[in-house]
Amino acid sequence: MNSLSLIAFFSGAAIAAQAGLNAQLGVWLKNPFLATVVAFAASLMVIGLSVLVTTREYPSWEAVRAVPWYLWFSGGVLSAFAISMFYFLIPKMGIGQMMAFALSGQLLMAVIASHFGWFDMPQKPLTPSRWLGIVALLVGVILINKE
Incomplete structure (x- = not known):
């Protein structure tokens, strides 16, 4: 097992842990969708800071405009669906x-x-x-x- 495999393994463990924690948050808030908003807000802060600290060169305006339109939202929509369903289903299953x-x-x-x-x-x-x-x-x- 190489280092990338270990990172992948622990990333998977982190997904299970965050799903359990945020499902618990959804129970406390009585709304799994609100827990999803909180999780995405925290994620945005962490990733936003990571981008600011690690990015040395940003894509050009032309490169940004060349991205297919569906890539700007499809992953986010699927992520919102999947994550909110995790938080909804974990307390039940x-x-x-x-x-x-x-x-x-x-x-x-x-x-x-x-x-x-x-x-x-x-x-x-x-x-x-x-x-x-x-x-x-x-x-x-x-x-x-x-x-």
Whole structure:
């Protein structure tokens, strides 16, 4: 396991922790969407500061104008939907069950997107071993959620 794999692993752990904490905030506030607004506001502050500290060169106006129109909002809309659903579902399902289903959805979408080379990413066709991984993932979700 290289350092990038470790960073990815701990990033995944952070997603589960923040989802649990912000779902709890949603319960306290009696509104998972309000918890999402709070989480996004805190994220904006942290990332805004990170951009100010680390960015040495900003894109030109021409480069900004060349970005396809849908990229300006589609990721944010999907993020708002997914994150607010995390905060809504975790108190009802439990964090383990919710994250198992969410991770399954993420991995299946990633495998499909990778197979077709969507989002201008490298194309990695579905192989027998990748199919086996999908089956193992689904079996894992069933086992995690078995009562």
